[in-house]
Amino acid sequence: ATDPSEGASERMLKQVKQNWPYAEQLGLAEGAAIDNLTFTPYLEEAVKDADHIQENVPEIESLKDQVLTEIDFYAKTDATIGSSTSGIMPSELQQNLQHPERLIVAHPFHPVYILPLVEIVPGKATTEATTLKAEEIYESIGMDVLHVRHEIEGHVADRLMEALWR
Incomplete structure (x- = not known):
C-alpha cells in the first residue's frame, strides 16, 4: 500500500x-x-511488481488523473489497474494513459469485510482480457463481482441502494 x-x-x-x-x-x-x-x-515501489493495482484516491479528477498516469508509467505492462470512482467514467480516466486497455473502474462497497461486492465497469479502451483478469482477481479474494457491461453515470448498486432506502 x-x-x-x-x-x-x-x-x-x-x-x-x-x-x-x-x-x-x-x-x-x-x-x-x-x-x-x-x-x-513511494508509489513506484508500491506498484512496480504488482499484478493488480487498486487506486482509491479522493474523487478529484485531476488527482486521479495524476495518480493513474504515474501508476500506468511504473506498473508492469501486464498489470491491471482498478480505479475506485463514484462518478468519473472509465473512458475519461483512460484518456491520458499509455496503456488505457488495462484500466477498469472497480468500485468496492464498504466496509468490504462485511459487504464483499465490487462493481466493475470497463471503459471504451478496456480489453476483454483485462475485464476477465479483474473479475478473477476480485473473486479470488472472496468478492462478488457485479459486471456492468457499458459505461453509465454513477453505479448500478448505488442506484439500487438509493431506491431501497426510499
Missing part, C-alpha cells in the same frame, strides 16, 4: 488491526496475516 501523507502507514496499520477480528470472523484466505501487509510512501 502507498499513501504520501504524513502518518499514513500508522493510520493504515491501526485501521487494519481494528478491523482484523471482523475479517477473521467472516473468514480469511489461508495464510492471511497482518504481517503480510507492506507499506511505502
Whole structure:
C-alpha cells in the first residue's frame, strides 16, 4: 500500500488491526496475516511488481488523473489497474494513459469485510482480457463481482441502494 501523507502507514496499520477480528470472523484466505501487509510512501515501489493495482484516491479528477498516469508509467505492462470512482467514467480516466486497455473502474462497497461486492465497469479502451483478469482477481479474494457491461453515470448498486432506502 502507498499513501504520501504524513502518518499514513500508522493510520493504515491501526485501521487494519481494528478491523482484523471482523475479517477473521467472516473468514480469511489461508495464510492471511497482518504481517503480510507492506507499506511505502513511494508509489513506484508500491506498484512496480504488482499484478493488480487498486487506486482509491479522493474523487478529484485531476488527482486521479495524476495518480493513474504515474501508476500506468511504473506498473508492469501486464498489470491491471482498478480505479475506485463514484462518478468519473472509465473512458475519461483512460484518456491520458499509455496503456488505457488495462484500466477498469472497480468500485468496492464498504466496509468490504462485511459487504464483499465490487462493481466493475470497463471503459471504451478496456480489453476483454483485462475485464476477465479483474473479475478473477476480485473473486479470488472472496468478492462478488457485479459486471456492468457499458459505461453509465454513477453505479448500478448505488442506484439500487438509493431506491431501497426510499
